[in-house]
Amino acid sequence: MNGGAICGGYDFTARRVLLCPTEGRRRRFYCWYAHWYGWTYECLGCGDRWMDGERGERPFARGWRAQSIARAKAGWDRVTVPAQARRATFAAMMRTYLTTGRYSVTPEEGGMP
Numbered sequence: 001m002n003g004g005a006i007c008g009g010y011d012f013t014a015r016r017v018l019l020c021p022t023e024g025r026r027r028r029f030y031c032w033y034a035h036w037y038g039w040t041y042e043c044l045g046c047g048d049r050w051m052d053g054e055r056g057e058r059p060f061a062r063g064w065r066a067q068s069i070a071r072a073k074a075g076w077d078r079v080t081v082p083a084q085a086r087r088a089t090f091a092a093m094m095r096t097y098l099t100t101g102r103y104s105v106t107p108e109e110g111g112m113p
């Protein structure tokens with residue numbers, strides 16, 4: 001997972017604790033950034049996803065919520081880079097991208113604004 005826009009590849013991941021609009025309470029969110037799509041936030045409490053302030057479409061499938069929650073928890077557990085380092089790396093990546101049009105860091109270095 002590096003550089004280009006490869007579907008399914010997450011370029012940056014992060015943990016956030018935010019107010020879940022579905023549940024109306026603070027929840028843990030597993031977040032990932034993908035080129036072209038921007039940030040997606042997945043709630044560890046209810047499994048809903050949020051993109052650009054809009055709730056993601058809920059799958060028409062039995063058990064989707066439990067699967068979504070499990071996926072978000074697994075993602076949360078994989079985020080190992082400290083938040084401050086992620087933010088700094090992401091900011092540097094965006095600066096490079098905005099000036100050169102190219103990405104400059106690896107996904108493992110991760111980051112978010």
Ligand SMILES: [Zn+2]
Pocket residue numbers: 020021022023027043044045046047048
């Ligand atoms: Zn929620």
